[in-house]
Amino acid sequence: MKKIIFLLAITLGMFSCEEDGALDNEVDNYSGPDVTYFTDGASGSYFVTPAEEPATIQIGSTTTSASDRTFTVVVDAASTATSGVDYSLATTSVTIPANEYFAEIDVQGIFAGVTPEGTNLLLSLEGNGPIEATYNLSIIQLCESDLAGMYSVTTTYGYHDFLPTFSTNTQDVEIMEVDDATYFIQDFSGGLYDGGPYSAPYGTGPDSFDVTFTENCGTIAWENQSDPWGSVVQQPGTTSTVDFDSGVITISWFCNGYGENGVSVYTPL
Known part of the structure; x- marks a missing residue:
């Protein structure tokens, strides 16, 4: 249990003591x-x-x-x-x-x-x-952000060019700290762009969908991020969050270029 340390401040002369101190x-x-x-x-x-x-x-x-x-x-x-x-x-x-x-x-x-x-x-x-x-x-x-580390991420796709094939994917990823409460993920698509069905026909790879995001009191946010065809935003009507009890991160993303979207759930390893 944290304890606030308290100091007794008593004005000189408030009480009578037998000796100083x-x-x-x-x-x-x-x-x-x-x-x-x-x-x-x-x-x-x-x-x-x-x-x-x-x-x-x-x-x-x-x-x-x-x-x-x-x-x-x-x-x-x-x-x-x-x-x-x-x-x-x-x-x-x-x-x-x-x-x-x-x-x-x-x-x-x-x-x-x-x-x-x-x-x-x-x-x-x-x-x-x-x-x-x-x-x-x-x-x-007091919001303390500490998300860096290895995760198992499972992504459920709402839309991409090859559905219903590759409707979900699970793989290990690393969330890397850039600065206080700022983090980097390589291939925000959860594997769709790196090793998934987009790699061969569209030439995507590990660096095609890198995203830097911030975390503030359990809310994940980002701006000015993109895939090869346009900006990437928070999926409309959703919020990306961190569950403080379990450490699980849930990120909902949407690609404005061609509408690829998904929900990625990151579980600490």
């Missing part, structure tokens, strides 16, 4: 009032990846108690983050156990809902005793 290193030396606080201060950032590992927010108390202390987690109406879209909370209460100083709140990000621009989740606590401040958690979608 008591709150930093010697909690037992604290002699002020019992105050509950977010140990990270006022704010933090949570980057949600496809793995959706939760963010852990820590609360602390300046003193211990002989009994458990339970607080209600309150979401401020000024939050721009939406429950069930950007995040979820498994519980709206948090308990500092007896004789302990700290407890934790888990915030579960929802990758499909949160955006790269981010939203803010404003939290506060309600319970017995003084409670200091609120906490502003910025929830931001």
Whole structure:
């Protein structure tokens, strides 16, 4: 579980300590009032990846108690983050156990809902005793692209000149990384142009249908790519995507020159 590291920032003179640095290193030396606080201060950032590992927010108390202390987690109406879209909370209460100083709140990000621009989740606590401040958690979608490697690709053709012969084809291919989130595939046709029925009559080969594409948060896209007879585009009405759980890539392509098209499914080897 990822944990956001929190630092306690306390204004000079806010609390009374028996000696300098008591709150930093010697909690037992604290002699002020019992105050509950977010140990990270006022704010933090949570980057949600496809793995959706939760963010852990820590609360602390300046003193211990002989009994458990339970607080209600309150979401401020000024939050721009939406429950069930950007995040979820498994519980709206948090308990500092007896004789302990700290407890934790888990915030579960929802990758499909949160955006790269981010939203803010404003939290506060309600319970017995003084409670200091609120906490502003910025929830931001972080897309990590890592598609390079070997795949088994199966292509189902919607149209080409030799159907129904060669209606499907399976072969191994390599997806090569060009730059961050940018990749290269040799023979985007899945074998139709390289070793398939187009090779002999039309003279196509390994370099006849090379495509460079990008991946952004699970969506595959490309522009200014072509086969020998015209541009190659996303098949109308479809989306090319990556399944983050399985790593399977599904690409639907269409050749504007003569209408060749197909759906290629790439399974990691």
